[in-house]
Amino acid sequence: MEDLESSALGRVTVYSIQGCPHCVQAKASLGSLGVPVCNVDIGRHPELRARVKELTGRSTVPQIFFNCVHIGGNDDLQKLAPEELQKLVRFVKEEALPADALPLPDENQAEASAGEADGEFMCERDELANLVEDLKQGSVIGSHRRGLSLIKNSFSGAELLGWLQKEKGMARAEACEVGQALVHKKYMVSVCGSGKQQEGHFGEGKNESTLYRLLEHDPHSALNAGETASCTPLQAAELSSILREMVLKLFSEYLSADGKRVDYKGMSMSPVFERYCELAVQLQRVELLSLSREEKLAFFINIYNALVIHGYLRLGAPTNMWQRYRFFNYVSYLIGGEVFTLQDIENGVLRGNRKGVAQLLRPFSKTDPRLQVALPDAEPLIHFALNCGAKGCPPIKTYTPQDIDSQLRTAAEAFLENDDGCMVDSGKREVRLSQIFKWYKADFGGTDEKLLNWVLEHMGDSPKKTSLQSVLAAGKTKVSYLPYDWGSNSSH
Secondary structure (H helix, E strand, O other), rough: OOOOOOOOOOOOEHHHHHHHHHHHHHHHHHHOOOOOOEEEEEOOHHHHHHHHHHHHHHEEEEEEEEEEEEEEOHHHHOOOOOOOOOOHHHHHHOOOEEEEEEEEOOHHHHHHHOOOOOOOOOEOOOHHHHHHHHHHHHOEEEEEOOOEEEEEEEEEEHHHHHHHHHHHHOOOOHHHHHHHHHOOOOOEEEOHHHHOOOOOOOOOOOHOOOOOEEEEEEOOOOOOOOOOOOEEEOOOOHHHHHHHHHHHHHHHOOOOOOOEEHHHHHOOOHHHHHHHHHHHHHHHHHOOOOOHHHHHHHHHHHHHHHHHHHHHEEEEOOOOOHHHHHHHOOOOOOOOOEEEHHHHHHHHHHHOOOOOOOOOOOOOOOOOOHEEEEEEEEOOOOOHHHOOOOOOEOOOOOOOOOHHHHHHHHHHHHHHOOOOEEEEEEEOOOOEOOOHHHHHHHHHOOOOOHHHHHHHOOOOOHHHHHHHHHHHHHHHHEEEEEOOOOEEEEEE
């Protein structure tokens, strides 16, 4: 929490999260009023989330109080008439705030939280990493012909076994085990078109003639490719959480005071970003197949949101429809030995391998190994975790397997709370929804009736929900869709 020096008896309290542009803009505006501003990060203190919602009736951040007077979010703050704002400022200066009036973090928790280092990661070098470095320095890796194709930076199973036996003094059985371990731990992959590794142990039968490459030599454009992930793999959820924390910290540091611009050039030259890139390499060998549904949701949502910002840093933010299409089909990470683009993560994994907007085919074919990672069905709530409303953000910084379902419901509530997510016109019996509900209508039931019932079920208690209930009860509800603001919302 941060307090400004002032002689005022009361204070302004802002409930926010790191990386939220609306929170930054609100705090910048409040900072010029000459009253103490107490910032409470409920991303770091999720235990306060329920109490704040109880007090405000809202799920979004920021939420702003002048003493005990709740004025709403950033949009409400910016719309305050000057005389009303000055009245609130005088109230804070002249009236004391009772000590227990608003929920604050426990002092011990606050100190512990302040002492945490975002992105703290100690690399424990993997037992095979040194052997891979020796292999790169040896004479095994070269070019091989298969038909008319010249396959560079490759080696056969037989050549690897020979090198392990000759240079490392291994018996054939041990060399076969090491070769199998290199494949299993995703240090190397079989080369497409050269014959895939057959069933059974490495070195048996046709496996000796199969060509392999080190994963770092496999040609693709993934943003975390080009070097070996030499650390012992972290648990997927832990690694994605660290990466998301780091990129949010970066984003916050280079966000302008009005919350409207990001200095991507400065961000890309930051030592923290360099550290982020080093850590993103470790995604190459993370284990995905053993993940539960909850672990997959948390992992891929966090990675998607981090990858969007990484993509902006490398390629710039897309500004038109063609650039957006290319961006989401091109920007990728190498994860668990496979390449995943933003499109692959959203539509392939999180939507249960459904066709996305303007896609003719499903992301993963029946023989694609990534299909094993896909959720069995589309999870409609992911659309609000991969997306931040134009007037308020979900009060969640990183998603965790333990709380993923409640976090996703909170994100949906926050989205529907905003008028750019849902508007209800009782007089016209019309419900106006975000384009997201049109693009992904199949995820929400496929018909207007099922869509509206889904929206109603996932709204928080509010006057808007009451209005929607009345409109639906009257029958013959019209559904229309709001214009989509790509300028403030480019993560979909």
